[in-house]
Amino acid sequence: MSDARYQHQPLSGEDRTRLERLFGRLQDESAHFLGYPCNRNFDYSELYRFLAFPVNNVGDPYVDSNYHLQTHAFEREVLAIFEQLTEAPAGETWGYVTNGGTEGNHYGLFLARELYPTGVVYYSQDAHYSIGKVLRCLGLPSIMVRSRPDGSMDLDDLRETLRIHRSVPPIVCATVGTTMKGAVDEIAAIHGLFEEFALERHYLHADAALSGMILPFVEDPPAWNFRAGVDSIAISGHKMIGSPIPCGVVLAKKANVERIASGVEYIGTLDTTLTGSRNGHTPLFLWYAFHTTGLEGFRRIIPGCLAMAEYAVERLAAIGLEPWRHSYSNTVVFNRPRAEITSRWQLACQGTLSHLITMPHVTREQIDRLISDIEQPQAHRDTTAAIEPAAAHTAASEPIVLVGTGDDDLLDRVSQALAAEHISIDELTAVSVDEGSVVRVRVSDRPRALRILNEAVDMGRDYGRRSLLAGEQASQLLSRVDYQQAATDAVLVRLDDRVGEFASLAHQCHEAGLQLRTVRILWRGKKTAIAELTTSEPSRLRALLAERVIVDEDEAAGETALPLSNAPKAAGPS
Ligand SMILES: Cc1ncc(COP(=O)(O)O)c(C=O)c1O
Structure with missing residues (x-):
């Protein structure tokens, strides 16, 4: 990597700005991440140095291959833990770390087809959308079984279907934690039906993408694993455990896997x-x-x-959205709120229903904010008015904070671009820092404003065509100004641009027992830099660094605020 022949040229200022903007957007969006089951509470920074190697676990994790840059030993330890969690019979299962739940389902159903090429697959209406696709890939005939209103497979319907198709081996793809409602199909009762119809040749795959990492830790869970008689099981790793890269595991009975194994000389292992x-x-x-x-x-x-799911049920019930959940699940189903809410909080929707999933990063405070957003009256959108009265607060009322890094007038351009898109500014603060500026706005339509601010510039610049998401005028205005968007939960601080300045700040935090989650320099002037800090305790951090903090939440309209006409000039890129 240090070999000069492979040295890449440094990123251009424009490219770097794009990356910064992407980082800001991901940070901001992850503060409203309630609808999808991916845990974002993890810190794998100790493992970052391994990204320097082309690590590849090609082949069977239990067989040494000729490709030595691998982590098979660690993979086997992970599989052993999942064997324990899924109550696999000792020494009788095999598995590997997949790209996610979908690949695990593909693998389980692939084994089933190899075992029973004439089999028919039964899966429920509430099964994950990937199952239908996998079945098409595998060319397997299938029958979709009705679901009950609670999301589980309707066993009366399955019974009738099995009765009609008694001559073909059934392959049941049961869902252990359905995507929308968190329901677990009744594995033991499905086995009961095999017995009832004397179906000796059968296969049962469990799609346990999310709940496979929940049920082992729940008191009195429904039957779901190898002990309950499944032949294979797929669990996602990036869901409950959390991972920056999607992953999962699949486990299957060894005897079935051995039927498909073949040796490959090129990699010197089993495929x-x-x-x-x-x-x-x-x-x-x-x-x-x-x-x-x-x-x-x-x-x-x-x-x-x-x-936390129970807390969400209570809060949603109090505002009449008729929430419910299975006692073993953290998926909370409720009546679908308006689009502005489902978009802002990234709530998954199906017909008249939405759900939120209380993954480990979800806090009471977020649920309270969701409830308060739902309770706010719908934003009034007057497409002819450029600036609405400040009283017309929207549900999504968090400010957007931008830090100017360009030659142009950030405040002027941002406010003009929003006005051109008929987005009204309800509240505005601008602060001058050295030659830079920080602009903080509350707007009538935050999701649309963010899309315009984040994406219009990129699209306009990169493809030399008109933005699809934002108006042409906004694109043009914004493409002439450089800025970064700060994360919603960030604390912005002023740093003197000298050696050791950041080290002393970090030391101050450490001494106070405050852990910084991320640190990012948003703008650098001649003598001063503006840094964005995030932590799980922002108010403590604000208090600790009070004299450095820029645009404090509480003093947004205080003495540092500038009127619209007195826009600060942003510095040129350093
Ligand atoms: C029940 C179920 N199965 C499979 C999947 C797909 O898993 P992955 O996204 O890990 O491929 C999901 C994803 O949400 C799911 O809910």
């Missing part, structure tokens, strides 16, 4: 997995999670998620 090259980093992430959070940690975290 037992679905893909050839396999991610060697994700097994390391999972291993790290099990060795840091540990099973003990998950034993605390998962009941905490269920308690």
